Amino acid sequence: NAGVMQNPRHLVRRRGQEARLRCSPMKGHSHVYWYRQLPEEGLKFMVYLQKENIIDESGMPKERFSAEFPKEGPSILRIQQVVRGDSAAYFCASSPGQGPHEQYFGPGTRLTVT
Amino acid sequence: GENVEQHPSTLSVQEGDSAVIKCTYSDSASNYFPWYKQELGKRPQLIIDIRSNVGEKKDQRIAVTLNKTAKHFSLHITETQPEDSAVYFCALRKAAGNKLTFGGGTRVLVKP
Numbered sequence: 361n362a363g364v365m366q367n368p369r370h371l372v373r374r375r376g377q378e379a380r381l382r383c384s385p386m387k388g389h390s391h392v393y394w395y396r397q398l399p400e401e402g403l404k405f406m407v408y409l410q411k412e413n414i415i416d417e418s419g420m421p422k423e424r425f426s427a428e429f430p431k432e433g434p435s436i437l438r439i440q441q442v443v444r445g446d447s448a449a450y451f452c453a454s455s456p457g458q459g460p461h462e463q464y465f466g467p468g469t470r471l472t473v474t
Numbered sequence: 475g476e477n478v479e480q481h482p483s484t485l486s487v488q489e490g491d492s493a494v495i496k497c498t499y500s501d502s503a504s505n506y507f508p509w510y511k512q513e514l515g516k517r518p519q520l521i522i523d524i525r526s527n528v529g530e531k532k533d534q535r536i537a538v539t540l541n542k543t544a545k546h547f548s549l550h551i552t553e554t555q556p557e558d559s560a561v562y563f564c565a566l567r568k569a570a571g572n573k574l575t576f577g578g579g580t581r582v583l584v585k586p
Contacts, residue, residue, distance in 0.1 A: 391572065393572070393573060393574075395574075395576075401578065401579070402480075402563055402576040402577055402578045402579050403518065403563065403565075403574075403576045404576070405573040405574065405575065408572055408573055415572070416572070416573060418573075419573070451517065451518070453574075455572070462508070462520055462523070463520075463574060464520075465510075465517040465518050465519070466517060467516070467517050468517055
């Protein structure tokens with residue numbers, strides 16, 4: 361049973377470019393969460409999605425960031441016009457559904473903006 | 475909103491000694507309290523969790539205690555081993571929501 365998959369594992373972008381991060385949840389999981397971890401800090405919630413629905417985006421920056429989880433395919437976190445401050449590790453987690461379910465984390469995508 | 479304070483930020487212990495990490499929170503609606511271990515460059519991995527209807531839970535050398543009245547919960551690692559060296563994060567979740575709110579982390583170093 362494959363765990364949560366994320367790709368790419370490492371991503372280098374120049375300032376102003378776009379970054380696309382992908383997350384495939386565990387088999388049977390329909391809920392996806394994105395977290396950002398700045399160097400030497402804890403994880404900060406960004407967005408919670410179900411298939412074709414954004415449930416909670418209270419942690420998403422108002423500009424340049426967007427997320428989707430289409431009916432088919434992985435969840436995508438998109439960062440437009442990246443800046444140096446976007447450099448971080450972005451972790452995706454999945455769970456089977458609402459309520460008292462553990463969230464399983466993917467290996468993360470380490471974004472470096474040069 | 476939710477807020478979690480985690481202490482200490484770094485902890486150095488001798489192999490075989492115990493390590494204790496404490497987290498305090500403010501939102502009484504929180505009802506799920508997991509602890510994650512993160513090794514350098516790796517994903518956070520759940521090591522133990524506790525729900526608000528339980529005061530203590532133990533799994534081999536790891537235990538978690540919860541005091542809902544005082545709004546704090548703690549991780550206890552006994553008989554520490556070098557492989558316990560990592561960053562440990564507490565987290566919590568409100569009853570009505572699904573997002574996890576994380577503490578700032580504790581870097582644990584177990585010296586052989």
